[in-house]
Amino acid sequence: MILLPKGNPVKENLDPGKVILPEALIKLQVGRFTGYLRFDTQEGAGILIFRQGQMISALFEAAALRVVGDEAIARIFAQSLAGGALLNIYRLSHDLAMSIHALLHGHVLYRGQELKLIDIKALLGRCRDERINGCLRLYTDERIALIFYRDGSPLGFFHDGSTDIETTADTSMSVARLPGAKLDVLTMEGTEEGELSDLLESIEVKGIWEREVENRAAQKKNRQHEDKRSRQEQEKVYREKVVAHLSETAERHIGKIGASLVEKELEKVAGPVAPLTPPLLMQFFEQLNKAARLVAGPAKVTEMIGEMKKGLRGLKGS
Structure with missing residues (x-):
């Protein structure tokens, strides 16, 4: 499961199966959108991150699957067409979009640790001593907050409804006090902006969509044939x-x-x-x-x- 705060909502609870997704992505490109699209599907979750209209990241995760790039886009399209998916679109600042990109492609040091069992002071001391670049992800079933670190020092906070990295900890740290709160520790590698390509330009998104539409039609036809038999x-x-x-x-x-x-x-x-x-x-x-x-x-x-x-x-x- 991809755990991210929601950001500032642009559109929520859309049915992506009723949207011609390549056309929608082009509109975001033309509008120089910065933020992310989240697809929650029957199989797993997909994330598309935009920075000033460029799609800089595509990720799809399921129980035993993690794919990026064109494979992720294909999965997102296929699962959207299969039905039962939800699409949410959230606006972010440029810096926050870049941080989310780095986070999703980083590494997990600890996952699902119950906060009540953790020596937080010792953990923060380790982050400082090892000059970690990454984040602490605090979450419950209902809420998520991120605390970003750079060179072992707190950089800022991201919680539900945020558009930018915030400097006040009140809302984010309140998640830590909720019953059943858990913690992930993730490290991130910095990415130079010039190194990021626009996936809408480097990947034949329309071709992937058309192929998945054809696959879906063929699957439907086969299913109808099997049902008839x-x-x-x-x-x-x-x-x-x-x-x-x-x-x-x-x-x-x-x-x-x-x-x-x-x-x-x-x-x-x-x-x-x-x-x-x-x-x-x-x-x-x-x-x-x-x-x-x-x-x-x-x-x-x-x-x-x-x-x-x-x-x-x-x-x-x-």
Whole structure:
């Protein structure tokens, strides 16, 4: 799970499956947007970071998966098209966007440590002594805050709703006092701005989108085909059970001629393979009632058809 404070919301709780994402990304590029897009999907979470309209980072994480660049973009597109995803867009300052980029591509020293079990003073002393560049991530299930460090000294704070790195600790440190609060320690390597390429220029984003749209359409078609085959197989099995039940019941009541009548009348109303729907069965019973009365008495025929219908109710639940 990618844990980041929310920043200043631009759009929240969008369905990315209803958005032509390459066009939306180009709009952010033209508008020189700085901030990040978060995609929470059925499989995992994706982050796209923008700096003045340039997409400088793409990351997708799942339980046993972490990919960046074009692979991350492909995953984000695929999961968005699959449905059930949420897109949130948050605006950040230039410096904060760069810090988030460095954080996401840094290294985790400690993860998921319960704050109540940690000697915070000793931990901060180690950060200072080792001149760590990175951050402390404080979080609960509901809230997240980051404390950035440069050369072992606190640089600033980032919490939900922030646009820039803040110098006051009140809101961020309040997370540490919440029940169940945990701590991650992450290190970051500085990245020169000139080293970052615009992924919208270096990656064929539109081509990735079109490929994923085609893949999604093919998957849908295959699923529909498999569903149809499954229904046909179920209908075939049900028909075989129905025919066996009707034939056995007819033979028991009026002899072998009864089984022959069942076969003949079913062929008339449903053919050899058509699903035996309630309307067709109703028509079948009307025809069978007339045909059977030519070889057996009305009472016997009525009793036979009643037993047939009763048995069919049991077959529907099997």
